Amino acid sequence: MVTSFSQNILKRLDQGICPYILVLFHMTMGSLLVYLYPRSNLAFLVLITSFFSLYYFNTHRLFKLATGVILTLLIFPVVGVRNIFYLEVIFQISVFSALALGLNIVVGFAGLLDLGYVAFYAVGAYLWAFFGSQQYYILHYAPGTQPSGLPFLLPGDAFYLFIFVAILIAALTGILLGTPVLRLRGDYLAIVTLGFGEVIRVLANNLDKPLNFTNGPQGITPIQRPTMPHFAVDSFNALFSNIVGHRVSAADMYNVMFYFFALIVIVVIVFVTRRLDDSKIGRAWTAIREDETAAIAMGVPLVKMKLAAFAVGASFAGAMGVLLAGSRTFISPESFSFMQSIGVLSMVILGGSGSIPGVILGAATVTILNLQVLQGLSLYLSQLRQSDAVIPIIHFAWANLSTQLDPAKYQRMLFGLILVLMMIFRPAGLIPSKRRKRELSSEANVIEE
């Protein structure tokens, strides 16, 4: 009864002008709250969720597009610059959205469980890390022994070129890995890809000898960024410094720039994914996911199509890798652990395997849980620990609480919980994928009858 009642209300609210008011209200409330309380996680959550109420409510396409653009291109960066931590959250959400969208092609569409997806991310990151740093000149030095004052191999602006190079190289890596592996099905494929992910990480860890390609566990730094046009900082300051409250430095502006790059990648991925999904290739992928035997009997070349899925998924991760290397100016093997692959996978599963909005929602939820909720709880606990507070009834002093119970350490448990709970209660994800409805002439006939 309660659910039908609330559904009824939602339906009411979703008619006529109501949704427009709701979305705009949500958005302005969010912006206002963040403006008034720049340190509050809650205020930020209100703002972020307005993006999803924009998706959920039934409004005109143009309105959605315009509001979405204003939110992502104007409000998020301005808010982010005001509190640079928010920008980090937004940037991470967009990075993980892009990764999850890439993995979604492999797992969601083609149904190939890839547990080593982060390897392709690493390929892209190390590609730019090598060519965009001094690494080339210290090939013959052991890590840490290189002389100072070495030149950079390529200018920072080669970054743009390397986004495309990384797309190619990562796709090739995907094909190279896929060729021997894709004859396997299901669990076997998962295990082998898991191994491959580890191989790439171990390679990155150990390729500091005989020739020092990756600088080993220390990682490569500094990695160059593309040059920031000076007018970007100036014009941003001229426009928004009143709202932001302080002058924005070039370093902060870089974060905004990389956030925009990530957005561009996301837009490209969504575009490519949607176009492919609605074509011979996408249908072949879904057919493979549904029933391999039937698909191949219908003339779908299994290995070729699986390789295509791997290559497309990998290429997006490669592009994001270059972005990561450029934005962080530092890369080490730690960033590409197995946990990262699992994290991205849990985003896909939480959001809804095969569903584009779902996967983005999944990426946002997991990232916020990780960066804000868990860390916020940790912060709160450590405050309690430092105070003299005592848990009532059992008379346990917070100060005695073991640091092992720090919520920030329970990221893995969170991934595990998400995967298990989703499998039990909502296997299709938060926003399940839907097949496109076509306008068919025979359907029209039925309605006429």
Next chain:
Amino acid sequence: MALLETIDVVKRFGGLTAVNKVAISIEKGKIVSIIGPNGAGKTTFFNSMTGIYHPEEGKILFNDRPLHGLRPDQIAARGISRTFQNIRLFANMTVIENILVGMHIHLKQSPLQTLLHLPTFKNEERDSEKRAEELMLYVGLKGIGNELAKNLPYGGQRRLEIARALAADPLMLLLDEPAAGMNPQETEDVTRLFRHIRDDKGITILLIEHDMRVVMNISEMIYVMDHGEKIAEGTPAQIRSDSRVIEAYLGRGAVAGQHEEKIK
């Protein structure tokens, strides 16, 4: 001229010879059946022809070209299309999408055309959608193009599988127990459909079927298999009076009966 010819095909699973030196020859434009008791090796023989299994010995010629070593998708591209004994639709795809997958080998859209939605792509999609609708009507599915395949009733799923197979524009259609689980009316309907397919489209049909009403009604030639071997071939009339066939169907029961008595 024979469209499909198998010469002494042998398929073994370890020590079990599931198909033993089976030779058949199917004329173009004919409706041919393979019958035989359960476990006779009929489906294994089908799978050997469609590349799911690779026979150890023997040759399979389709259109005078050997199918040996080809993958199932390559064989499909040569013009053999099939349905499955236990329906294998793409359950979470719509009816129309299932049929469109069947057209896969004929679609020429390149990735670039797909990404840019060039007119060639759009035209091809529109045309194939239209053809898919025609096929839906042809097999007797109407107005459910956007329904998920898994939501169709049993008979509808069988029909959809046939439509999907037809979408590949095959020269030959292999149907594995297409009337299984159907009521008499449905059986009669699909039997008529098979005859239509052959008459309208000139598609050669090879079917495995247990329902003798279907087999005797539409087959022009029947092969009988038992224990992996071909034990008889001929017209329905010849098969009906063939002593080995009667033995295979009835004699087995008698032998089993004696065996049980011995145990007692």
